[in-house]
Amino acid sequence: MAIPITYNLRNLIVRKTTSIMAALGIALTVAVLLAVMSLVHGLDTSLKATGNPLHVLVLRKGANSELVSGVSREQFQDIKFKPGIARDKAGEPFASLEIVTVINLTSVDAPDGVNVTLRGLNPIGVELRDELKLVNGRWFQPGKREVVVGASIAKRFPGARMGEKIHFGRGDWDVVGVMQAGQSAVNSEIFGDLNQVSSDFNRSEALSSALLRTTDAVSADALVKALQDDQRLNVSSQLETEYYSKQTTAALPIQFLGGLVAVIMAVGSSFAAMNTMYAAVARRSREIGTLRVLGFSRGSILLSFFAESVLLAGVGGLLGCLLVLPLNGLTTGIGNFATFSETSFNLTVSPSIMASGIAFAMLLGAVGGFFPARSAAKREILVALRAV
């Protein structure tokens, strides 16, 4: 049987100052890593929650986002009568021609302004988005300079709240409503009337995309293929869910930088843990010798000091989780390189992310603890006993 873990636990408590310092170093490293992970997870959740698997998004061939896409009204007339598209009660195809552009909004946090996605669409486009709900006010009226803003926009930009006016295009637009669609990226958009928006931006004919609802998943796949294969239309098509999933690459630079910082900090923390454990081994040399005399093997000594380091790091991991927990649910925005606008989302510190953080901390403890533990195990009994 191994040396009891209470031995290690109590030793950590006895030298509480050095234990806390080492644990805090690891906690900070874990906190940085978890902050990055919660950001990436939040954005991922937001983008994956956007879209309907029965929806097909049509863009110009070669365009990788709605912002740089172009779909004409003439193309749309051909597209909307393709087989597999669902129809509403009046027998009209569930197809929405939309224009997407960006406008600049300022706030206290961003006095220079932030790009926000503006979407022009007809009422059927609103109807297509099942999850979309009006949480305040009313929907925009066709032919008027009226907009409905996403809940995240209303939250982050005081000038874009209910009753305010936003200036873009050829004049001021009244904010007449606030909409929300679960965790999706729609919360970071502004909706207005298709014709009014396209007219203000001199793009009456050059619109952006078409969103189509299909009757079922098989029809959705068939429609995607049919549109891709149609040489005359010259468009590309994909499931709406796929389109948003691809945009998670927006978090890649932050993921990379955050990861790099976490790795550099991890190396430092690992050395700190190593230093702490080497000091512990030196201080408890006589105890190591005594344990060997009592019959504990070198392996037991190695395991004991290794476990102590992992335990110390595990405590650091827990502290790191506590440090980062207040970020959970915090709304933030990130520049999306696919849409050249900001996507708002909630930071998510999920249990699985916290578990990863603790596992990462324990890995640091294992790396930092192995060599001191090995040095303790290799120590000759008499040398260990003679240490002052």
Next chain:
Amino acid sequence: MDDIVIQTRDLQKEFVRDEFHVIALKDVNIEIHRGEFVALMGPSGSGKSTLLHLIAAMDTVTGGEITVLGENLRKLSDRQIAHWRNEHVGFIFQQFNLIPVLNAIENVELPLKITNLKKQDRIDHARTALELVGLGDRLTHYPRQLSGGQEQRVAIARAIVTDPALILADEPTGNLDAASADEALTLLSRLNKEFGKTVVMVTHDPHAARFASKIYHLEKGELLGQEAAAAD
């Protein structure tokens, strides 16, 4: 196995320090029988502690043979020695060497952790050992809460808790006042006489040596001879 517990033949131990060779033990031949209480005496550097460490397999010999409890220690692996020591040898240190973060009963229970005994049995054994040394009312006291004499009695309890055949003590009274030293020596004598334990004790104190039944004298690594001790 006959009743010889410890037997050495031309035992040698040589240390190499920097470029100098130091002979700590030279051709030591000794036989210690079951149930004997032996004191190893001699001035500093005489090799008495070295001999004790070799008997406990805490160090390796450089020449000759040593057999303890029928085992040729030179032939055992590191892991086998650890197991053997736990099962057959109880060791008492001059500086007690209790684990400061464990209380008395946890310290005494420690060697039993290596055995197959269940938790409750381990606790029972440890409590019995502590009661035997007169510390039944100090089970949850930490070493810092005990006097030197009490610490050494806990260490004795730890040494006997596995019921070893051989008890080795390295200057067990070196850090104790006269009264505590007498208590510790009386305990060792009792373990020898009442429980039949073979005790080998290193000491430079003639008073302590008088508790032994046989005294070996060493000087400059050589065994000078033996004498029967006259108990007080």
